[in-house]
Every structure is written in C-alpha cells, then in structure tokens.
Amino acid sequence: MLIPCPHCGLRPSEEFVPKGLAEAPRPALGGRAKPDGPAWQNYLHLRDNVADHSHEYFHHALGCRSWIVVHRHTLTHEVTGATMAADFWKADKPAKGAKDAKSPTAETAEDGQ
Amino acid sequence: MADQYGFWRLLAEGLRGHTGWKPAWRDPEPKAEYDVIIIGGGGHGLSTAYYLAKNHGITNVAVLEKGYLGGGNVGRNTTIVRSNYLHTGNVLFYEKSLQLWEGLSNDLGYNVMFSPRSIINVFHSDSARDADTRRGNQMILHGADAVLLNREGIRREAPLVDVDNPRFPVYGGLKQTRAGSARHDAVAWGFARGADRRGVDLIQNCEVTGIDVRNGCVVGVQTNRGPIRAKKVGMAVAGNTSRVGKLAGLPLPIESHVLQAFVSEGLKPMLHNVITFGAGHFYISQSDKGGLVFGASLDGYNSYAQRGNLPRVEHVMEAAVSFVPAVSKVRMLRSWGGVMDMSPDGSPIIDKTPIEGLYLNAGWCYGGFKATPGSGWCFSHLIANDSPNHHIEQMRLDRFETGYVIDELGAGAQHNLH
Ligand SMILES: Cc1cc2nc3c(=O)[nH]c(=O)nc-3n(C[C@H](O)[C@H](O)[C@H](O)COP(=O)(O)OP(=O)(O)OC[C@H]3O[C@@H](n4cnc5c(N)ncnc54)[C@H](O)[C@@H]3O)c2cc1C
Numbered sequence: 001m002l003i004p005c006p007h008c009g010l011r012p013s014e015e016f017v018p019k020g021l022a023e024a025p026r027p028a029l030g031g032r033a034k035p036d037g038p039a040w041q042n043y044l045h046l047r048d049n050v051a052d053h054s055h056e057y058f059h060h061a062l063g064c065r066s067w068i069v070v071h072r073h074t075l076t077h078e079v080t081g082a083t084m085a086a087d088f089w090k091a092d093k094p095a096k097g098a099k100d101a102k103s104p105t106a107e108t109a110e111d112g113q
Numbered sequence: 114m115a116d117q118y119g120f121w122r123l124l125a126e127g128l129r130g131h132t133g134w135k136p137a138w139r140d141p142e143p144k145a146e147y148d149v150i151i152i153g154g155g156g157h158g159l160s161t162a163y164y165l166a167k168n169h170g171i172t173n174v175a176v177l178e179k180g181y182l183g184g185g186n187v188g189r190n191t192t193i194v195r196s197n198y199l200h201t202g203n204v205l206f207y208e209k210s211l212q213l214w215e216g217l218s219n220d221l222g223y224n225v226m227f228s229p230r231s232i233i234n235v236f237h238s239d240s241a242r243d244a245d246t247r248r249g250n251q252m253i254l255h256g257a258d259a260v261l262l263n264r265e266g267i268r269r270e271a272p273l274v275d276v277d278n279p280r281f282p283v284y285g286g287l288k289q290t291r292a293g294s295a296r297h298d299a300v301a302w303g304f305a306r307g308a309d310r311r312g313v314d315l316i317q318n319c320e321v322t323g324i325d326v327r328n329g330c331v332v333g334v335q336t337n338r339g340p341i342r343a344k345k346v347g348m349a350v351a352g353n354t355s356r357v358g359k360l361a362g363l364p365l366p367i368e369s370h371v372l373q374a375f376v377s378e379g380l381k382p383m384l385h386n387v388i389t390f391g392a393g394h395f396y397i398s399q400s401d402k403g404g405l406v407f408g409a410s411l412d413g414y415n416s417y418a419q420r421g422n423l424p425r426v427e428h429v430m431e432a433a434v435s436f437v438p439a440v441s442k443v444r445m446l447r448s449w450g451g452v453m454d455m456s457p458d459g460s461p462i463i464d465k466t467p468i469e470g471l472y473l474n475a476g477w478c479y480g481g482f483k484a485t486p487g488s489g490w491c492f493s494h495l496i497a498n499d500s501p502n503h504h505i506e507q508m509r510l511d512r513f514e515t516g517y518v519i520d521e522l523g524a525g526a527q528h529n530l531h
C-alpha cells in the first residue's frame with residue numbers, strides 16, 4: 001500500500017503509523033466550563049466505522065513526522081488521497097472518496113520516490 | 114446419539130462406503146416469529162443459542178447467519194485458549210470460559226480437540242518479569258493457575274526458543290498449564306449440532322438487513338429471506354458489529370481491523386506448548402496435523418477486507434525467526450485474514466443496549482475464540498434474564514463514558530492504542 005503524504009509524496013505504508021478513524025473533530029476545551037461529555041465520548045470512542053470510503057489518521061513516523069488524514073476505502077484498501085491533519089477539519093474538508101487534487105496520487109507523483 | 118461418530122459407527126460406514134451419514138443439523142426455513150433471534154452464526158452466536166436451550170430452556174430460537182456457519186472468525190483464528198488476564202473484569206470471565214472448555218467435548222458429545230498443552234508468555238527484562246509476576250498472582254487470586262519459569266525453565270519447556278538472543282535475551286516466562294488450543298471448526302460444529310438437537314433453527318444464507326424497533330423496543334428483523342418477528346434479539350457479529358448496530362441506529366465504540374494468521378507445512382512434533390514472544394507481539398503453536406500456526410498484531414489500518422498486506426507478513430516472519438530460529442527452514446503453506454471488532458480498551462462488551470430487547474456481544478478484538486463457551490454462557494443468561502451474571506458485570510457498553518474501563522494493557526482506552 002502506498003500513501004501519498006502531502007509533504008513527501010508517495011511513500012510505502014511501512015513508514016506510517018495508522019492512528020485510527022478521523023470521524024469527529026476534537027472538542028474545544030471550553031476554558032473553565034464543564035467539558036462537553038457527549039462531544040468527547042463521540043470524539044474518543046464512538047465510530048461510524050463504515051465498510052466504504054473513510055478517513056483515517058496516519059503519522060508519517062519514518063518520514064516527515066507529519067500527521068495526515070488518508071482517504072481510503074476499507075473494503076478495497078484503495079487510497080484516493082491525503083490531507084495534512086491540521087487542514088482536515090477546516091471548512092473545505094474533502095468529501096469521502098473524492099480524489100484530492102492537492103495530494104499526489106499514483107498518477108500525479110513524479111516518481112515513486 | 115452422542116456416539117454418532119464413535120468407533121463402531123465409523124467402522125460400519127467404512128464397510129458400506131460412507132453412504133449412511135446424515136447432515137449434522139437441519140436446514141430449516143425461517144419461521145415468522147421466534148422468542149429469541151441471534152444474529153451471527155459464529156462461535157459466539159452458536160454457543161449462545163446452545164446455552165439458551167440448555168441452561169434456560171428457551172428453544173424457540175433462530176440463529177441467522179449471512180454466510181455459512183463458522184465461516185467468520187471462528188474458522189479463521191489461531192485457536193489459543195487461555196485465561197491469563199490481569200484485570201478482574203477479564204480474568205473472572207475468561208476463567209469461567211476456560212472451565213467450560215475443560216468439559217466441552219463431553220458436554221457437546223463432540224470432540225472439539227481441546228488440548229491443554231499450556232501457554233508460556235516469555236519475558237525479556239526485569240520489569241516484564243515483575244509485570245508477569247503480578248499478573249500470575251492476580252490470576253491465582255481469581256482461581257486460575259500460573260507458574261513463573263526462569264530461563265532454564267524456558268530451555269526445558271521449549272528448547273527451540275532462542276534463549277540467548279543477544280538483542281532480546283530470554284529472562285523467563287509466565288506459564289498457564291491449563292491453557293492450550295482447540296479445533297476451531299469443531300467448536301462451531303459441536304455447538305451448532307447441540308443447538309439444533311435442542312430445537313434451535315440454524316438459518317444460513319440469511320443476512321439481517323434491518324432491525325425493527327417500535328417505541329424503543331425491538332420487535333423483529335428484516336432479512337434477505339423476509340421479515341422475522343422476535344421480542345429479543347442478540348447481536349454476535351464480531352467484525353460486522355458497527356454495520357449491524359447501525360441497522361438499529363446504535364452508535365458503537367468499535368473499529369474494524371484486519372488480523373492475519375499463518376500456517377506452515379506439516380512437521381514432526383517440535384513445539385508442544387503455545388509460546389508467545391515478549392519482545393514483539395508474536396505467538397506460535399503446532400497443530401495436531403503438524404503445521405506451525407502463528408500470528409502477530411493487527412495490520413493497523415481500518416479494514417473490512419479479510420486479507421492483509423505484505424509489510425505485516427514480513428514483520429511476522431522476522432518475529433518468528435528472532436524467537437524460534439528453526440522456523441527459518443520451514444516453508445509457509447497459507448496465510449489469511451479476519452476482521453476484528455476492536456473496542457477502545459481492548460476488552461469485550463456483553464450488555465443490554467439502549468433499545469429494549471436488543472442485546473450486544475462485541476469488542477472481542479483478537480481474543481474471542483477462547484471466549485466462545487463463556488460468551489454463550491453469559492450472553493444467554495443476559496438475554497434470558499435481562500440482567501448480567503457476575504462474570505460480565507464489568508463488560509458494560511457505557512464504561513467508556515463512565516471511565517470504568519477494563520484497560521488490560523494499561524495503554525488507555527482509545528482504539529489507536531491497541
Ligand atoms: C487471524 C485471527 C487469529 C485469531 N486468534 C485468536 C486466538 O488465538 N485466540 C482467541 O481467543 N481468539 C483469536 N481470534 C479472535 C476470534 O477468532 C474472534 O474474536 C471470535 O471468533 C469472534 O466471535 P465469533 O466466533 O462469534 O465471530 P465470527 O465467526 O466472525 O461470527 C460472526 C458471524 O456474524 C455473521 N454476520 C455478520 N453480519 C451479519 C448480518 N448482517 N446478518 C447475519 N449474519 C451476519 C458473519 O457472517 C459471521 O459468521 C483471532 C482472530 C483472527 C482473525
């Protein structure tokens with residue numbers, strides 16, 4: 001499996017540590033207010049866990065050490081793109097399964113690096 | 114009936130060309146209504162149906178299986194059976210399950226080939242020895258058995274282990290003598306036959322496609338073979354827990370991952386225990402047919418594919434050769450994968466759900482084969498009485514919210530930590 005790191009290009013999956021489904025944004029800490037229990041439960045534990053296109057965190061541990069979100073299909077293992085994790089929760093979050101123009105894929109990467 | 118596969122029968126059938134064998138269970142059409150429906154004909158679903166009939170006298174039961182009985186993880190695992198857990202919530206349950214294993218072939222009248230050949234968890238440092246000593250004491254306090262072996266003990270018990278490995282020298286191991294392995298298919302078939310004989314309908318090629326809920330109570334299920342009514346429905350679908358849970362609108366704390374396993378060509382006896390490598394997650398035993406059966410950890414990414422990738426294959430082979438160098442001479446025969454229902458703390462869930470009459474059995478991670486009899490024993494109790502017995506009191510669905518987790522590894526209660 002090859003992962004298109006937005007920073008390093010197409011790299012073998014052995015360089016990455018998978019870090020689970022990216023399904024809910026991290027809730028705000030809310031200063032001195034009581035933490036929002038259901039939001040944290042949703043973020044930490046509950047998962048849609050679909051057999052379909054999905055978004056997962058990967059850490060490029062043996063590369064640039066970025067946290068990225070990889071767009072993968074959990075039945076076919078097809079990888080359709082990747083986003084920097086820091087950008088992922090911004091408003092223009094890519095739809096599940098959509099090819100991400102900004103990230104290199106097997107076709108767009110200049111070489112296998 | 115218990116002697117259906119006995120010596121005289123086998124001899125008689127041999128003489129008349131094996132023409133007299135009958136199917137071991139019926140192939141019934143689904144009825145319009147049952148008292149209890151169990152979704153999933155894996156080990157847990159079948160044992161639940163068996164104990165519902167045997168322990169609770171509830172026989173108007175259907176097990177709905179989308180494929181064939183035993184085609185899921187129950188037929189795909191490395192068959193290690195043990196109760197060497199640390200936390201009360203786990204060890205109480207798994208020790209009950211191990212006790213059931215000890216009498217299972219007799220109880221079912223079916224040889225599940227349970228072979229208590231012992232398991233040894235090898236450790237490679239002083240701190241790991243301390244941790245295993247604590248685990249052993251905890252096991253003994255809960256009625257399980259444990260023995261601490263020193264380095265010479267490992268040499269004696271498992272001479273092929275590389276005790277003097279310069280990178281990971283072996284300091285000793287924690288042994289559970291009553292642990293071992295069993296024949297996975299036979300476990301599914303034995304429970305299936307036992308349930309069928311007590312009146313349970315085992316319905317194959319029957320996929321549940323909807324769960325009908327009215328006023329917060331379950332009333333039945335939709336299937337590809339039509340709707341079926343029931344006041345109680347139990348889910349035991351392992352890797353597909355989230356998908357089936359979604360049919361009832363239940364958000365669940367499960368991620369699905371792939372785990373691979375491997376078997377070698379048949380060899381003369383060379384390993385008589387189950388042994389595990391403490392410096393990398395790796396376990397190996399030898400089947401009765403002579404093949405080495407082994408595996409390691411998950412591939413790591415989320416997956417519903419019953420196959421893994423090559424980097425994990427390479428990792429497993431490296432661990433195998435570091436731990437038992439003789440394996441380098443052995444040819445591999447097969448590898449395969451199964452879909453694991455991973456819970457956040459790595460421990461199972463057997464509980465009621467917020468929907469009345471809908472019960473959940475899930476979160477088995479990579480360890481649910483050993484749980485097969487215990488899971489059915491406890492899940493059937495929960496379904497029959499609408500309340501848990503003491504073996505599963507801590508295996509609650511809400512424990513991640515309340516914080517009363519069963520964090521066996523001490524790693525924290527999030528999926529990506531297991
Ligand atoms: C490679 C590997 C090695 C393992 N090694 C060990 C080990 O050494 N020791 C150990 O204790 N455990 C081990 N396990 C874990 C163990 O196999 C599982 O935890 C356990 O088998 C799960 O319970 P089950 O038998 O009921 O699951 P399964 O056999 O998977 O049963 C679930 C059933 O539900 C059915 N189903 C799903 N969706 C639907 C639907 N919508 N309608 C109808 N039916 C449905 C499926 O077809 C399946 O047959 C291992 C697993 C794997 C994959």
Ligand SMILES: [Zn+2]
Nearest residue numbers: 005008060064
């Ligand atoms: Zn990178």
